[in-house]
Amino acid sequence: MHLVAYDTRRMSLEHAILVSLAEQPASGYDLTRRFDKSIGFFWTATHQQIYRVLARMDADGLITGKRHSGGGVRPDRTVYRLTGAGQIRLTEWTREPTAETTQRSEFAVKVRAMPFGDRSAIVADIRRQRAAHAAQLDYYLADEQRHFPDPARLSGDELPVWLVLRGGIRQERGYVEWCDEMLAALDGEMTTATSKLARSTPTREKV
Amino acid sequence: MHLVAYDTRRMSLEHAILVSLAEQPASGYDLTRRFDKSIGFFWTATHQQIYRVLARMDADGLITGKRHSGGGVRPDRTVYRLTGAGQIRLTEWTREPTAETTQRSEFAVKVRAMPFGDRSAIVADIRRQRAAHAAQLDYYLADEQRHFPDPARLSGDELPVWLVLRGGIRQERGYVEWCDEMLAALDGEMTTATSKLARSTPTREKV
DNA sequence: TTTGTCATGTAAGTTGTTACATGATTGG
DNA sequence: CCAATCATGTAACAACTTACATGACAAA
Numbered sequence: 001m002h003l004v005a006y007d008t009r010r011m012s013l014e015h016a017i018l019v020s021l022a023e024q025p026a027s028g029y030d031l032t033r034r035f036d037k038s039i040g041f042f043w044t045a046t047h048q049q050i051y052r053v054l055a056r057m058d059a060d061g062l063i064t065g066k067r068h069s070g071g072g073v074r075p076d077r078t079v080y081r082l083t084g085a086g087q088i089r090l091t092e093w094t095r096e097p098t099a100e101t102t103q104r105s106e107f108a109v110k111v112r113a114m115p116f117g118d119r120s121a122i123v124a125d126i127r128r129q130r131a132a133h134a135a136q137l138d139y140y141l142a143d144e145q146r147h148f149p150d151p152a153r154l155s156g157d158e159l160p161v162w163l164v165l166r167g168g169i170r171q172e173r174g175y176v177e178w179c180d181e182m183l184a185a186l187d188g189e190m191t192t193a194t195s196k197l198a199r200s201t202p203t204r205e206k207v
Numbered sequence: 208m209h210l211v212a213y214d215t216r217r218m219s220l221e222h223a224i225l226v227s228l229a230e231q232p233a234s235g236y237d238l239t240r241r242f243d244k245s246i247g248f249f250w251t252a253t254h255q256q257i258y259r260v261l262a263r264m265d266a267d268g269l270i271t272g273k274r275h276s277g278g279g280v281r282p283d284r285t286v287y288r289l290t291g292a293g294q295i296r297l298t299e300w301t302r303e304p305t306a307e308t309t310q311r312s313e314f315a316v317k318v319r320a321m322p323f324g325d326r327s328a329i330v331a332d333i334r335r336q337r338a339a340h341a342a343q344l345d346y347y348l349a350d351e352q353r354h355f356p357d358p359a360r361l362s363g364d365e366l367p368v369w370l371v372l373r374g375g376i377r378q379e380r381g382y383v384e385w386c387d388e389m390l391a392a393l394d395g396e397m398t399t400a401t402s403k404l405a406r407s408t409p410t411r412e413k414v
Numbered sequence: 415t416t417t418g419t420c421a422t423g424t425a426a427g428t429t430g431t432t433a434c435a436t437g438a439t440t441g442g
Numbered sequence: 443c444c445a446a447t448c449a450t451g452t453a454a455c456a457a458c459t460t461a462c463a464t465g466a467c468a469a470a
Contacts, residue, residue: 010428010459012313019316022323029449042315049430051451075438075449087323094324098314098332100339106219107305108249108374109226114367116229116294117301125305132307156396160321163392167315167385174381178374185370189363217431217456236421256458258423282421282466417470423463430457440447 013053014062016043018082018090021063025081028054041168054080062086111182123186130179137172140165220260221269223250225289225297228270232288235261248375261287269293318389330393337386344379347372 020031020039031054032047034040045053057063063086065078082090107129114122148154148162227238227246238261239254241247252260264270270293272285289297314336321329355361355369 012311012316013429015313015320016316019320019323022320027449028451032449039316039319041309042312044309044311044430046431047450048432048452053429070438070449073439077449090320091324094317094320095328097335098317101313102248102251103310103378104219104251105249105374106222106308108371109219109223109246110301110305111371111374112246112367113222113226113229113297113301115364116226117298121302128304151392157322159392159396160319163389164315164318166388167312167318170381170385170388171310171378174377178377181373181377182370185358185366189366220457234421235423239421251458253459254422255424255460260457277421277466280467284421415470417468419468420466421464425462426460428457428459431455433452433454435452436450438448440445442443442445 012043013045013049014057015090015093016045017050017053017057018062018086018093021080021082022087022090025079027077027079029077030079042164057086060085062089123183126179126182126186130176130183133172133175133179137169137176140169140172144169218260219250220252220256221264222297222300223252224257224260224264225269225293225300228287228289229294229297232286234284234286236284237286249371264293267292269296330390333386333389333393337383337390340379340382340386344376344383347376347379351376 016035016039017031020026020034026034028047028051031050032045035043035045035050054063054065058065058080061083063080064083065080068077068079070076107125110117110122110125144162144165148158148165151162154162223242223246224238227233227241233241235254235258238257239252242250242252242257261270261272265272265287268290270287271290272287275284275286277283314332317324317329317332351369351372355365355372358369361369
């Protein structure tokens with residue numbers, strides 16, 4: 001137990017794990033998969049990081065692990081759940097105002113590098129970014145269709161999940177539109193002619 | 208000189224510094240102030256980080272520093288500029304496709320924590336976030352008015368700066384709208400009665 | 415007199431990434 | 443047989459943050 005005064009400004013992965021375990025107890029492996037989707041769209045983590053933080057949270061008494069035998073068939077797994085202290089910690093955290101953090105964007109820095117680098121390569125990169133974010137937007141929209149067909153009637157537990165998804169949808173849509181704006185401006189600048197406007201319909205569907 | 212094969216997947220601060228020094232030579236202190244605004248809206252760094260990376264880049268031959276005496280009045284300062292190798296490195300980097308990175312959002316995680324924490328505190332936090340992002344949006348819009356009154360006639364050097372600013376404007380506007388959507392949904396859920404709709408017009412905003 | 419700006423740094427810690435490792439089982 | 447999945451870990455490093463330090467000068 002190393003209970004120096006709890007610093008709320010860090011340990012965001014710990015908070016994400018607290019939320020995820022509050023939703024449903026899980027093993028490190030389970031959490032790793034959750035961080036590949038769902039909550040992972042807003043906070044990523046590798047399994048190495050997750051196991052390290054789980055060990056610390058266990059030592060701090062925020063969670064408890066229970067070993068489940070794999071029955072000889074599968075490897076043993078340790079399923080963690082929140083302790084009372086963990087629930088308190090989670091509630092306390094929700095009472096803290098969230099710090100403003102700059103959204104770092106290497107891509108934005110690269111766009112600014114245009115006068116000093118390879119212009120056409122950067123334009124190609126913008127198209128690549130657009131495609132990737134359009135795909136992610138499609139994914140989110142399909143997810144919304146499947147899980148939240150009637151947003152007006154969501155329960156208190158479901159509503160926040162939907163709202164976060166809405167944020168993802170807005171973000172991806174904004175990103176795609178930004179790319180289109182850049183391509184239009186750069187196209188217009190290069191050709192001076194009719195701008196072949198990038199199609200604004202997302203390309204990929206499904207899942 | 209530690210010239211192991213250059214790993215393009217990291218060292219984003221190095222790239223941001225390359226861009227900033229390409230725009231204009233600067234001391235560590237100058238860069239620190241630039242990272243408080245302008246390029247700093249898309250990549251932040253503290254002075255400790257900057258001095259450390261400057262030292263490494265100098266050792267790697269990407270930049271050279273020239274000591275300027277403060278004339279007894281001010282402290283000496285070391286002004287850095289790109290070397291030929293630095294310019295090449297910068298150009299090479301612009302040829303790399305930018306990796307997709309998840310935009311981490313502690314705030315989104317906190318919204319999802321609503322069923323397990325202090326609901327009204329989180330609603331207050333949403334309002335706080337909205338205010339902060341509305342203020343940032345105002346700042347960007349004012350910046351656009353001042354520096355880019357006629358976007359149609361931008362030079363090749365100015366255009367990318369404006370495009371990045373456009374991205375910032377879109378992002379902040381999207382964030383504000385998302386907060387409004389959440390507040391409307393949560394308001395409606397709590398009162399069941401006439402929803403006192405959160406004003407969907409940004410408060411201090413022109414345009 | 416105290417605060418703020420200029421200008422640069424050291425030290426120590428936390429967080430995040432990458433590479434590597436183990437060992438069993440299931441599906442093609 | 444080979445690849446993928448399940449499940450957990452160690453080691454090393456890179457990136458980022460926070461605290462602390464120095465010393466001059468200018469303005470309140």
